[in-house]
Amino acid sequence: MSFITRGFSGRGRAGRDERLPPGQTLVEDFPVLSAGPTPDIDTADWQFTIRTESGVDTSWTWDEFMALPIEDVSTDIHCVTHWSKLGTSWRGVSVDTLFEQVETEYEFAMAHSYGGYTTNVPLEDLLDGKAWIAFEFDGEPLEPEHGGPARLIVPHLYFWKSAKWVRGLVMMPDDDPGFWEQNGYHLHGDPWKEERYW
Amino acid sequence: MRRLPRSAWHAATVASVRPETSQSARIELDVDGWPGNAAGQHLDVRLTAPDGYTATRSYSIASSGPSSRVVLAVDRVPGGEVSPFLVDELRAGDQVEVNGPLGRFFIWEAPGADVSDAPNAPDAPDVSDAANASDAPDARDASRPVQLVGGGSGIVPLYAMAHAHAEAGDDTEFRLLYSVRTPEDTFFRAELAQLAVNGPGRAGGIRIDLIYTRAAPTGHERPPMRLTRDEVARLVVPAERAPRVFVCGSTGFAELVASWLLDLGHDARSIRIERFGGT
Ligand SMILES: Cc1cc2nc3c(=O)[nH]c(=O)nc-3n(C[C@H](O)[C@H](O)[C@H](O)COP(=O)(O)OP(=O)(O)OC[C@H]3O[C@@H](n4cnc5c(N)ncnc54)[C@H](O)[C@@H]3O)c2cc1C
Numbered sequence: 001m002s003f004i005t006r007g008f009s010g011r012g013r014a015g016r017d018e019r020l021p022p023g024q025t026l027v028e029d030f031p032v033l034s035a036g037p038t039p040d041i042d043t044a045d046w047q048f049t050i051r052t053e054s055g056v057d058t059s060w061t062w063d064e065f066m067a068l069p070i071e072d073v074s075t076d077i078h079c080v081t082h083w084s085k086l087g088t089s090w091r092g093v094s095v096d097t098l099f100e101q102v103e104t105e106y107e108f109a110m111a112h113s114y115g116g117y118t119t120n121v122p123l124e125d126l127l128d129g130k131a132w133i134a135f136e137f138d139g140e141p142l143e144p145e146h147g148g149p150a151r152l153i154v155p156h157l158y159f160w161k162s163a164k165w166v167r168g169l170v171m172m173p174d175d176d177p178g179f180w181e182q183n184g185y186h187l188h189g190d191p192w193k194e195e196r197y198w
Numbered sequence: 199m200r201r202l203p204r205s206a207w208h209a210a211t212v213a214s215v216r217p218e219t220s221q222s223a224r225i226e227l228d229v230d231g232w233p234g235n236a237a238g239q240h241l242d243v244r245l246t247a248p249d250g251y252t253a254t255r256s257y258s259i260a261s262s263g264p265s266s267r268v269v270l271a272v273d274r275v276p277g278g279e280v281s282p283f284l285v286d287e288l289r290a291g292d293q294v295e296v297n298g299p300l301g302r303f304f305i306w307e308a309p310g311a312d313v314s315d316a317p318n319a320p321d322a323p324d325v326s327d328a329a330n331a332s333d334a335p336d337a338r339d340a341s342r343p344v345q346l347v348g349g350g351s352g353i354v355p356l357y358a359m360a361h362a363h364a365e366a367g368d369d370t371e372f373r374l375l376y377s378v379r380t381p382e383d384t385f386f387r388a389e390l391a392q393l394a395v396n397g398p399g400r401a402g403g404i405r406i407d408l409i410y411t412r413a414a415p416t417g418h419e420r421p422p423m424r425l426t427r428d429e430v431a432r433l434v435v436p437a438e439r440a441p442r443v444f445v446c447g448s449t450g451f452a453e454l455v456a457s458w459l460l461d462l463g464h465d466a467r468s469i470r471i472e473r474f475g476g477t
Contacts, residue, residue: 002252003209005294007287008245010253011279023244023254025279031475032449035303037456037466081475082242082254115466145453183302184205197205197300 017086019076021191024084030146031083035179038145039115039165046149048133049168052104060098062149065133068093073132075155077162078191090153092134095126106171110178111152111163119163119178120187123171125154133166158189158196202305203233205298207244212292213267219383222273222351223285229266229296237262237362238305238355238444238472241298243270245280255280258354258446258472259299260386262362268296271385273351304444304472306344306359308366342442342468343371343435347455349425349447350378353385355472356446364393364402372404373441375433377425377451380413407433427458437463446472 020026043062050058060068073090109126111119125131131154135142142148147164154161160180181187186195210227218224235241239262244254261269274285288294344363346356353376363372378384396403409429410422435441443464445455452473459469 002244002246002250002295003293004248005245006292008247008253008283010245010247010251016251023252025253031473032453033473033475034471036471037460037469038453039466081256083475180303184202184300197297 019086020084021078022194023082023196024078024191025082027083027085030085031079031081032145033079033081033160034164035117036115040144041114041149041165043149047167048098048150050098050102051168051170052102053106053171053173054103056103058098058102065093065135065150068097071132073134073153073155075153077153077155077159080158080160080185080189080191080196084191089138090132090134091136092132092150092153094129095131095133095152096129098133099127104171106173108172108175109169110172110176111161111166112168112170113163114165114167117163117165117179119161120172120175120181121152121154121157121161122175122188125157125161125188126169130154130156156190158185158191160185161189202236202239202302203299205241205300206231207295207297208232210268210294210296212288212290212294214290215288218271218385221285221383222271222385223288224260225270225272225284225288227268227270227294227296229268232266232268233299234264234266235259235262235268235299236302236305236307237358239299239301240355240472241268241270241296241300243280243284244295244297245283246295253280254297256300258358260354260358260361262358263365271351271354271357301472304355304446304470306362306444308362308368309370341370342440343373345435345441345443346372346374346376347430347434347443347445347447348374348376349451349455350383351385352445352447352451352472352474353378354446356444357386357389359444360393360404361389363404364396367401369401371398371435373398373433373435374404374406375409375425375430376406377409377411377447379411380422381410381415384408425455427461430455430458431462434459434462437465440465440468443469444472445469447474449473449475 046062076086078084134153135150152163152166208229210229213226240258246252257270272284275281348356394406398405414422
């Protein structure tokens with residue numbers, strides 16, 4: 001249905017990067033978008049838990065988490081509010097590493113955060129080197145406003161899936177909607193398909 | 199219970215553009231097939247160049263209700279790609295595309311309004327923190343006062359809420375704390391003054407506190423300066439009265455205000471934030 005807007009030429013087109021999905025604009029800064037205030041979580045109190053269908057919890061304290069294999073990740077990130085940031089660098093633990101210790105048949109996970117945020121992600125979007133629990137950004141500990149001490153990053157999906165202040169994953173039989181998904185965002189969120197809203 | 203309408207792309211024709219302040223414009227769109235929107239929702243505007251290049255940005259909606267006439271207020275961000283075009287170039291008769299209405303969280307609806315699918319606060323996580331179990335006061339509880347806190351163009355969705363409150367003759371206590379550079383930079387100046395006339399404590403009434411950061415009107419007691427924590431403590435409905443708080447503005451403004459509100463004892467679950475990007 002697209003039609004031309006009189007007089008609009010745009011200036012972002014020159015040098016438009018192929019790494020930018022449709023409808024996205026490149027930013028240099030790092031905007032913050034969350035629905036509520038930024039929580040303050042001490043790593044001494046932090047814990048990460050995966051809960052399966054059998055009700056079994058596998059948990060890691062901060063120290064236990066830091067003892068896991070750590071990966072450097074360089075990736076592009078895409079926010080549903082139309083900005084993308086290219087070549088961001090993170091350090092964290094691959095979700096694959098965590099699931100080495102977990103038995104589950106369920107195919108979907110709900111990420112839960114300190115502060116109450118939730119977002120649903122299919123397990124296949126979390127495994128095989130596609131997602132991390134990150135605790136460093138750009139060589140520095142992750143700042144609270146960006147989700148520190150640790151956030152999920154699922155860079156191939158819109159960034160609302162990359163739950164800040166993440167505290168656990170609860171396995172689910174179905175792809176039940178999380179917080180933004182209940183509030184009008186797409187259940188899946190692939191930026192290349194512009195899965196923004198439903 | 200009616201659900202909030204699903205979002206979709208719509209063709210919009212510009213009905214009027216007029217200066218809101220020297221840096222901003224009020225834009226009225228006639229949106230083909232617009233399903234109406236709740237106060238506080240936003241939409242995406244998509245502009246397309248002759249060669250097919252597009253740019254999309256989000257804008258809050260200053261109006262609410264079933265009308266297909268939608269009001270926006272856009273601030274010119276110097277050097278920006280879209281906002282200077284909207285403020286300076288757009289004129290009546292032009293066409294843009296809009297996707298909306300968007301956002302079902304940062305909304306206010308008059309108690310008893312027909313659009314009653316407002317979501318609950320997010321579920322408390324059920325992962326190993328029993329203390330975090332959901333004992334939050336219901337975010338929709340009509341008896342709770344409402345506090346709006348806006349900075350600059352962050353007034354737009356808050357104005358929609360204040361206006362909807364007045365239209366409904368609703369008797370919820372409403373207060374607005376609004377930080378602007380100068381009197382001339384005040385969005386919806388006449389309309390806000392009109393809403394304030396009713397005053398607090400009357401149906402549809404609202405109390406407005408204006409904070410000027412660069413230049414104050416003559417005779418104004420407060421010297422122009424940025425909003426302070428003390429002022430937030432003094433001018434926001436106190437935490438003991440469990441207000442629902444809506445904060446909107448640039449990221450820096452929203453972060454600062456929200457951190458003060460938490461310090462002052464407000465429940466994080468009662469604070470809803472819309473961050474406009476920018477610093
Ligand atoms: C949910 C939502 C609702 C919004 N509602 C409104 C609204 O009602 N009215 C309104 O005027 N704007 C609103 N905005 C902001 C709007 O979407 C654009 O970001 C803004 O108009 C700038 O776009 P631009 O294309 O002119 O600038 P861009 O070309 O995108 O950016 C140019 C430069 O300005 C910076 N920048 C981007 N946005 C801002 C900003 N808001 N303030 C300061 N610097 C900025 C960028 O980082 C960049 O360096 C809203 C944003 C969101 C996410």
